[in-house]
Amino acid sequence: MALRVLVVGGYGNFGSIVCRHLIDMPGVELAISGRDPQKLERKVAELGASCERWCGDAMGAGFTAALRAMNIQLVIHTGGPFQGQPYAVAESCIEAGVNYCDLADCRTFVNGIGILDARAREAGVVILSGCSSVPTLSSAIIDEQRHHFKRINSIEHGISSSAKMPGLSTIEGVLAYAGKPIRQLRNGQVHEVMGWEDLTLRKLQNLGTRALANVDVPDMDIFASRFGAHTLSFKAGAGLKLGGVANYLFALGMRKGLVRDHRVWAARLHRWGTWFERFGDGKSAMYIDVRGVGLNDQPLSMMAQLTALNDKGPEIPSCAAVALAAKIARGYLPEPGARPCVGEISVDEYMAAINDPQNLGLSVMFSDGMR
The missing domain is CATH 3.30.360.10 (Dihydrodipicolinate Reductase; domain 2)
Structure with missing residues (x-):
């Protein structure tokens, strides 16, 4: 069964790179989300008919229901800036029982993610922040x-x-x-x-x-x-x-x-x-x-x-999430909980994801x- 991955901000700078790697990845079914319907449609057309989409605010109240309706198993959050951003996307993932990672490099955002650890463990999902360079x-x-x-x-x-x-x-x-x-x-x-x-x-x-x-x-x-x-x-x-x-x-x-x-x-x-x-x-x-x-x-x-x-250079921060998705698609099961993304991906796995x-x-x- 294919891993269903949703990229939040899939038409953005880093999101576009993530999507380009995932659209043809074996064992992965890609969906993207964003708030601008025109940008979203252009990106879907660029990626091909096999890519699904959801237009809306991932930090809004309707995101949890959308994750359930689309049967998403992993969310990759690329919608920065993360400075001052709440953990709303990650919290929706916990509520929907969906694994999550983000491309944040904001010190307070990444190292504060542990506040969701108990909830993530109870839901049986992993919440990984700082999945980047x-x-x-x-x-x-x-x-x-x-x-x-x-x-x-x-x-x-x-x-x-x-x-x-x-x-x-x-x-x-x-x-x-x-x-x-x-x-x-x-x-x-x-x-x-x-x-x-x-x-x-x-x-x-x-x-x-x-x-x-x-x-x-x-x-x-x-x-x-x-x-x-x-x-x-x-x-x-x-x-x-x-x-x-x-x-x-x-x-x-x-x-x-x-x-x-x-x-x-x-x-x-x-x-x-x-x-x-x-x-x-x-x-x-x-x-x-x-x-x-x-x-x-x-x-x-x-x-x-x-x-x-x-x-x-932008391939480097983008492809940690690509490496994680590839690893999960091959059967890797991260330990449930919320934490910074360290120790999850090896250098070889990272470089293989970039593949250049x-x-x-x-x-x-x-x-x-x-x-």
Whole structure:
């Protein structure tokens, strides 16, 4: 029996990528939902007649009944921004007895999902938040190499995107904490940095030098408990240095009260960013630096980098949900409950879901205190 999957926001930036992978996946029957009937019909026509649709508000009262009527078994929620969003979609899934995952990378949203744990367990469903680059893939890469370390002391990681602009909702989400304090860890103590500030340059393999700044992600809470790290930081930036400078100046404006509504400026920055896309190189990457002690009690460092070419970067956050759907369709039964999506998908499963080795590659290198 095929797994019936509903993608909420299926005509959006990330939702479209998820649907493109799922429409021809063996053992999966795809349905999409959205609030705009014209966009919904265009996407259904693009995907083909085998794709069902439901037009409505997934956060509204009618969503539970729609899930039951369509016999949906897994909901993939791509409708960001998740900053400040309630758990209404997940709660409807619990009420309907449907498994759920989302593409959120909002720290409070992902790490607060446990509030639904008791209800999800009672309903016998799994509610997985953060089924995306962070924390799903970032934690999977470290999990795979964890056996090399006797102790992990610090994890510094980040993402540098290509110049191609993501959807407006993504821009709204990442600018929500511009100029606001972000809790990180330094030597075991909580250390506050300001969002999109502390602009730095980092040289990335095959990408040259990129501008990066402080960004808030769920990993800042998860990695302390999962890996025992005492120093944690995360940075991100656009493919063009000009974008990093623009985000930095915006953050200063927010912090000093010169800018009030980040959503108005998100639309402007999104529009301006599309003007400069042609100057980008189409390359993006996630990097992870892990430092600690090896099994021989000597210092050990790991440097991992997942590189995407030809503007394939958006495949990375989108395909954690694709990998999860494929795994469930093959018979995987996640343990019921509500939690961040870590430990559910391996690196190999993730890369198989993307299935584009010509444009995506992962490198992992180690160095010890003797070198």
